[in-house]
Amino acid sequence: MIITKIPLDQVQSYLPLPLYSDSVAAGFPSPAEDHTDQALDLNEHLIAKPSATYFARASGDSMEGAKIYDGDLLVVDRSQRPEQGRIVIASVDGQLTCKILDINNRCLRAANPDYEAIPLPDETDLVIEGVVMHVIHHMCWA
Amino acid sequence: MFALVDCNSCYAACEQIFRPDLRGQPVIVLSNNDGCIVARNAEAKALGIPDLAPYFKLKPMLKRLGVHVFSSNYPLYGDTSNRVMETLRQYSPSVEVYSIDEMFLQLDGFTMDLNDYGQQMKQSLWQDVRMPVGVGIAPTKTLAKLANHGAKKIPQTNGVCVLDSPKKWQWLQKRMPVNKIWGIGSRLSKRLVEQGIITIADLAAADPRQLGNLFSVNMERTIRELNGESCMPLEESPPAKKQIYCTRSFGQRINTLAELQQATCLYAARAAEKLRAQDSLAITLHVFINTSHHASDTYFNSKTVKLDYPTNDTRMIEALVKKAVAALYKDGYSYAKAGVGIVELQGRSHKQNDFFTAGQSMKSEALMVCMDGINAKFGRNSTHVAAQGIGGRWAMSQKMLSPAYTTRWKDIPEVIC
Numbered sequence: 001m002i003i004t005k006i007p008l009d010q011v012q013s014y015l016p017l018p019l020y021s022d023s024v025a026a027g028f029p030s031p032a033e034d035h036t037d038q039a040l041d042l043n044e045h046l047i048a049k050p051s052a053t054y055f056a057r058a059s060g061d062s063m064e065g066a067k068i069y070d071g072d073l074l075v076v077d078r079s080q081r082p083e084q085g086r087i088v089i090a091s092v093d094g095q096l097t098c099k100i101l102d103i104n105n106r107c108l109r110a111a112n113p114d115y116e117a118i119p120l121p122d123e124t125d126l127v128i129e130g131v132v133m134h135v136i137h138h139m140c141w142a
Numbered sequence: 143m144f145a146l147v148d149c150n151s152c153y154a155a156c157e158q159i160f161r162p163d164l165r166g167q168p169v170i171v172l173s174n175n176d177g178c179i180v181a182r183n184a185e186a187k188a189l190g191i192p193d194l195a196p197y198f199k200l201k202p203m204l205k206r207l208g209v210h211v212f213s214s215n216y217p218l219y220g221d222t223s224n225r226v227m228e229t230l231r232q233y234s235p236s237v238e239v240y241s242i243d244e245m246f247l248q249l250d251g252f253t254m255d256l257n258d259y260g261q262q263m264k265q266s267l268w269q270d271v272r273m274p275v276g277v278g279i280a281p282t283k284t285l286a287k288l289a290n291h292g293a294k295k296i297p298q299t300n301g302v303c304v305l306d307s308p309k310k311w312q313w314l315q316k317r318m319p320v321n322k323i324w325g326i327g328s329r330l331s332k333r334l335v336e337q338g339i340i341t342i343a344d345l346a347a348a349d350p351r352q353l354g355n356l357f358s359v360n361m362e363r364t365i366r367e368l369n370g371e372s373c374m375p376l377e378e379s380p381p382a383k384k385q386i387y388c389t390r391s392f393g394q395r396i397n398t399l400a401e402l403q404q405a406t407c408l409y410a411a412r413a414a415e416k417l418r419a420q421d422s423l424a425i426t427l428h429v430f431i432n433t434s435h436h437a438s439d440t441y442f443n444s445k446t447v448k449l450d451y452p453t454n455d456t457r458m459i460e461a462l463v464k465k466a467v468a469a470l471y472k473d474g475y476s477y478a479k480a481g482v483g484i485v486e487l488q489g490r491s492h493k494q495n496d497f498f499t500a501g502q503s504m505k506s507e508a509l510m511v512c513m514d515g516i517n518a519k520f521g522r523n524s525t526h527v528a529a530q531g532i533g534g535r536w537a538m539s540q541k542m543l544s545p546a547y548t549t550r551w552k553d554i555p556e557v558i559c
Binding site: 049050051052054055056057058059060061062063068070073074078079089091092093094095096097098110127129 | 160161162163164224225228229266269270271272547548551554555556557558559
């Protein structure tokens with residue numbers, strides 16, 4: 001029988017020890033310990049339906065009257081109904097465009113007097129790519 | 143009852159989500175490395191573009207026909223697939239992700255009209271995700287797959303096909319060849335045709351025991367499932383893989399041993415990552431290298447090698463791969479492809495220590511956990527074994543890659559205001 005010598009550092013065994021999230025109290029226990037909550041999650045506040053939500057970057061000044069500025073981040077939900085007066089992402093000539101949906105006057109309106117309204121094509125052709133739910137605008141670039 | 147929801151030309155449809163200008167246009171997607179065509183939408187199929195054809199051969203024709211061509215964008219496809227799954231969870235608590243573009247749903251005890259329910263699924267997947275799908279509903283998974291086929295091929299179904307009575311599924315089975323059944327490949331169907339089994343209806347009418355003995359227990363199950371007897375349950379958490387492969391074609395041909403070793407070490411690292419993710423240890427590796435099939439002088443060789451002890455340590459696996467490639471390598475060839483497979487593996491919890499040989503040390507376990515942790519946080523390959531080299535020529539070529547619209551901040555779609 002051949003006996004092979006095994007270096008000690010290769011025969012360490014593995015013994016996981018339980019790790020408690022509470023540390024051992026060395027002073028007074030925290031009075032808040034039994035009352036902790038999860039920290040607030042902004043996603044929960046801004047996104048109702050994650051599987052139907054996407055982010056987009058605004059480009060241009062036609063929606064400044066609705067407080068959407070160039071470079072702002074838009075939170076868009078595809079599952080929402082495009083109703084009268086809602087700010088939507090529409091496909092205009094194959095391009096994603098952000099405008100106010102004015103079904104009553106059959107047009108997409110800008111929120112800036114410098115821009116003309118875009119007449120809606122036949123209802124069947126209009127494709128709404130989601131409703132803008134929130135605008136995230138940076139106030140301070142840290 | 144099971145529903146099978148299958149995305150229509152999934153990758154091509156993903157490319158159209160944030161490009162409304164491409165809807166109604168022919169779109170194709172290429173494999174890794176822009177090698178061959180792996181997805182074509184209906185418009186591209188109508189132009190007669192063949193599946194799995196090499197891209198370089200068709201390039202002039204695609205350009206002339208105005209086909210939109212994309213490199214594969216897996217971050218986009220993966221995220222879209224998750225959205226499809228999340229949307230489907232609203233329709234059943236039990237969803238099995240069968241592949242990136244196919245999901246099974248369990249609909250047991252649902253009393254509503256299943257055709258309407260299928261239409262609702264289809265509509266909300268288009269509304270919420272912009273993914274076109276076909277839905278097949280039937281009492282077994284094999285029949286649901288068949289129903290899905292019907293949903294795609296028969297326009298009157300409007301994309302949803304429910305086979306809830308023998309009369310309905312027999313109608314379809316009579317009209318379809320046996321090679322269209324789930325799990326019956328071309329070799330198996332050839333043998334079946336030799337037995338006089340030509341349509342699916344022929345197979346459904348065969349004796350399950352007899353054919354089970356002649357072929358395999360899977361064949362018996364398939365026959366029972368074709369007759370409405372459910373034998374394959376929903377698998378919500380996929381079983382651990384029995385083999386893990388990582389194979390790629392190189393961006394450019396490789397003709398030195400050092401580069402070939404670096405490339406295969408990278409694939410070994412990827413395979414080892416997958417191995418650790420499913421908590422397994424590697425025992426035997428399969429390494430292969432080959433030239434292009436189109437080359438004037440072809441060479442193809444592979445080698446199977448065994449590790450000293452079961453391990454998931456990338457360093458051990460890469461060292462062995464390097465040695466194997468050195469043994470396989472022959473001078474004077476231009477190599478086009480290589481791969482590393484972990485062909486024998488075991489669960490880490492089943493590990494048996496051998497008294498006379500050392501096992502994987504605690505130190506290497508800790509190092510791998512640390513490496514995976516860093517790479518998960520800072521991006522793939524942030525840390526790697528130096529044997530992989532840095533920025534090799536074998537790296538994937540993806541010349542027509544679309545933005546990762548939903549997974550990278552700098553890539554989110556721009557909207558005109």
